[in-house]
Amino acid sequence: MKFYGYRRTDGRIGIRNHVLILPTVGCASETCRIIAGLVNGAVSLVNQNGCGEVEGNRKLTQDVLVGLAANPNVYGTILVGLGCEPNCVDDMAAIIKTKTNKPLESVVIQEEGGTVNTICKVVKLAQNMLLGATSCHLEEFDLSELMLGIECGGSDATSGLVSNPVMGCVSDKIIDQGGTSMFSETPEIIGAEHILARRSSTPEVGQKILDICVELEDNLKKVNESLRSGQPSPGNKAGGITTLEEKSLGCIHKGGTKPVVEVVECAHQPSKKGLIFMNTPGYDLLSVTAKVAAGCQLIVFSTGRGNPIGNPIAPVLKVTANHDTFVKMNDNMDMDLSAVLDGEKTMEEMGELVLEEIINVSRGKKTKTEIHNFGYSETVIRRMCDYV
Amino acid sequence: MLSSIAWVGRCLSYIVLKEVKIVGEKINAILINEVDDVATAIADFQKGDVGTFDRNGEIIKVVLIESVPKFHKFAVTDIADHEPVRKYGEVIGVSTQKIHKGSHVHEHNIASPVYDNDVNKG
Numbered sequence: 001m002k003f004y005g006y007r008r009t010d011g012r013i014g015i016r017n018h019v020l021i022l023p024t025v026g027c028a029s030e031t032c033r034i035i036a037g038l039v040n041g042a043v044s045l046v047n048q049n050g051c052g053e054v055e056g057n058r059k060l061t062q063d064v065l066v067g068l069a070a071n072p073n074v075y076g077t078i079l080v081g082l083g084c085e086p087n088c089v090d091d092m093a094a095i096i097k098t099k100t101n102k103p104l105e106s107v108v109i110q111e112e113g114g115t116v117n118t119i120c121k122v123v124k125l126a127q128n129m130l131l132g133a134t135s136c137h138l139e140e141f142d143l144s145e146l147m148l149g150i151e152c153g154g155s156d157a158t159s160g161l162v163s164n165p166v167m168g169c170v171s172d173k174i175i176d177q178g179g180t181s182m183f184s185e186t187p188e189i190i191g192a193e194h195i196l197a198r199r200s201s202t203p204e205v206g207q208k209i210l211d212i213c214v215e216l217e218d219n220l221k222k223v224n225e226s227l228r229s230g231q232p233s234p235g236n237k238a239g240g241i242t243t244l245e246e247k248s249l250g251c252i253h254k255g256g257t258k259p260v261v262e263v264v265e266c267a268h269q270p271s272k273k274g275l276i277f278m279n280t281p282g283y284d285l286l287s288v289t290a291k292v293a294a295g296c297q298l299i300v301f302s303t304g305r306g307n308p309i310g311n312p313i314a315p316v317l318k319v320t321a322n323h324d325t326f327v328k329m330n331d332n333m334d335m336d337l338s339a340v341l342d343g344e345k346t347m348e349e350m351g352e353l354v355l356e357e358i359i360n361v362s363r364g365k366k367t368k369t370e371i372h373n374f375g376y377s378e379t380v381i382r383r384m385c386d387y388v
Numbered sequence: 389m390l391s392s393i394a395w396v397g398r399c400l401s402y403i404v405l406k407e408v409k410i411v412g413e414k415i416n417a418i419l420i421n422e423v424d425d426v427a428t429a430i431a432d433f434q435k436g437d438v439g440t441f442d443r444n445g446e447i448i449k450v451v452l453i454e455s456v457p458k459f460h461k462f463a464v465t466d467i468a469d470h471e472p473v474r475k476y477g478e479v480i481g482v483s484t485q486k487i488h489k490g491s492h493v494h495e496h497n498i499a500s501p502v503y504d505n506d507v508n509k510g
Contacts, residue, residue, distance in 0.1 A: 157460070157461075158459060160476070161418060161420070161428060191480075191500075191501075192478070228500050228502070237495060239459055240457070240459040240460040240461065240494075242461070242481060242493070242494050242495055243480050243499065245478070245480045245500060245502075246476075246480035249475070249476040249480060250476070304459075322459075343415070
């Protein structure tokens with residue numbers, strides 16, 4: 001089986017062909033949004049960070065922004081900074097150049113003399129970059145070049161019963177062909193971490209899974225908080241999930257049956273292929289952002305109650321086994337998996353259909369997050385005093 | 389080594405298929421693992437309705453003694469107070485009262501198995 005993509009100058013394969021207008025600091029975010037709205041094929045995102053942050057947070061900001069620029073769905077990046085921020089365009093450009101040799105430009109608002117001059121300059125740079133991007137053409141590649149990000153959010157009981165196990169089938173199929181599948185959200189493996197740890201490729205990887213769970217719970221205890229005061233969410237409970245342990249036992253199904261070969265930190269690119277766990281908070285906007293920053297070309301989002309979130313760089317394919325949700329939130333939902341719950345299809349058959357849809361999306365079929373040109377730009381970056 | 393939970397996930401559809409198409413029983417609930425104390429309703433139940441599910445190829449019927457919303461859980465056995473409650477073949481919580489067979493199982497009668505009383509929020 002093959003998927004379709006664009007080979008980048010750094011050798012990686014993207015399934016979209018964006019020019020990224022990337023604000024290095026919050027002050028430049030609106031300017032970037034305006035520019036991306038003027039140039040067909042350009043995308044931008046909201047970056048609230050880059051200033052007013054300590055060194056540790058600046059590093060977390062850079063991990064994500066650099067990773068997004070390096071994501072193979074991006075043909076090239078234009079950095080837009082303000083000029084006085086700690087996370088300056090020169091530092092960002094230097095780090096990006098250690099990761100990729102793709103086209104890169106930098107513009108500073110204070111040097112250009114304001115928003116209007118910056119818009120004029122970046123629009124011209126972007127149009128030239130898009131001429132390069134649109135000269136690229138889709139080619140066939142082995143699934144070994146694919147890195148799928150698997151997310152679950154707005155879960156109800158159907159998530160653990162059907163949509164997460166179907167995602168697990170998809171994950172297994174991609175890994176069988178040499179590819180990579182990444183899941184994340186550390187709070188949502190707590191109560192089931194022993195199962196993942198047993199299934200790790202080495203004792204060290206298994207221990208790492210146990211350690212990150214202890215670390216998360218300990219960090220919250222230090223500030224007299226408990227994970228279970230926020231988990232499961234009110235929506236999870238209304239959907240039939242009672243405890244965090246029950247939620248986690250459903251969540252880990254999306255990792256399929258393969259051994260976990262590596263645990264990576266938030267937004268870090270894995271060094272191995274196969275099943276990867278990323279240590280992230282459970283906040284969907286953050287964990288989707290982090291997986292795209294790690295290089296995932298596509299996110300499959302499994303939900304029970306429905307969710308509208310998208311991503312500026314990677315298509316987000318929404319699947320649900322709750323038929324009522326599929327009908328009610330149809331403008332947000334891509335696939336209805338409820339035929340498995342009804343006994344009309346097996347998990348394996350549905351997994352095949354989802355994989356076929358992933359191939360279709362790589363070939364250019366738009367997900368619901370892309371089809372409206374709403375410009376979904378959700379981007380959340382973790383902090384040292386963190387989201388949960 | 390494959391965990392039992394992954395295996396359960398893979399077998400689930402088979403269970404549903406078998407019941408609907410071969411046995412011909414009207415299945416309206418799912419027991420994920422044979423050791424589970426709770427099944428998941430795949431229809432809205434009223435008091436007196438019968439939850440029907442498969443356990444290891446055997447059709448089991450449980451009379452609901454109260455209403456259970458679609459996708460919520462009901463007890464398939466009597467559960468004493470302070471006992472572990474299993475779903476997916478794993479412990480999802482501990483009972484906080486005696487739970488009768490056919491009862492709705494949710495926050496009002498089970499809690500996280502982790503003793504978590506040092507903070508009391510949400």
